[in-house]
Amino acid sequence: MKYSIGTKKDYHETMVKIYRLMDKGEDKLSPSELKQLAAMTVAAERYEDEVLQLQPRKEPSTIAEAVELKMFEEKLSQATLADKLGVGKSKLSEILNGKRKPDVPFLKALYKILKIDAGFLLEHA
Known part of the structure; x- marks a missing residue:
């Protein structure tokens, strides 16, 4: 399942969906919900890294x-x-x-x- 986030609004809505699915508990999610959750989390991480730049700018070298x-x-x-x-x-x-x-x-x-x-x-x- 492919999932993409294009705007901050999309990101916010995606995070709300992720939290709602996580609140259910992993053992209570259907296989399709698990796939959707995995795709959304990958897309959210990519958006955070590339757009919001939440990752460290550089790894420590000392x-x-x-x-x-x-x-x-x-x-x-x-x-x-x-x-x-x-x-x-x-x-x-x-x-x-x-x-x-x-x-x-x-x-x-x-x-x-x-x-x-x-x-x-x-x-x-």
């Missing part, structure tokens, strides 16, 4: 950028993040500003606390 993105997503200040990670505020600041290399305990904390991909951390350490 550990500092990844940490700053997580801070933004979770609405964390540097001081709060330092406390969560169990590091000093000055150490976090130095790492984010490129004045200090992250050490293994810091990388482990990023992985465990912020759920930053371990592969990314190892590649960029």
Whole structure:
């Protein structure tokens, strides 16, 4: 089933339909409703990415950028993040500003606390 969204009004109406179908519960949807839901969600994601540009403009390319993105997503200040990670505020600041290399305990904390991909951390350490 092909589904497309051309305007903000179409997007809004599509999102209302998606929420109504989701409220029913997946186990209560007919096969045709499941196909319709799948097509609408793909179209909504495409509209959000291409028109509304809700996707990040660029993927982080450094550990500092990844940490700053997580801070933004979770609405964390540097001081709060330092406390969560169990590091000093000055150490976090130095790492984010490129004045200090992250050490293994810091990388482990990023992985465990912020759920930053371990592969990314190892590649960029």
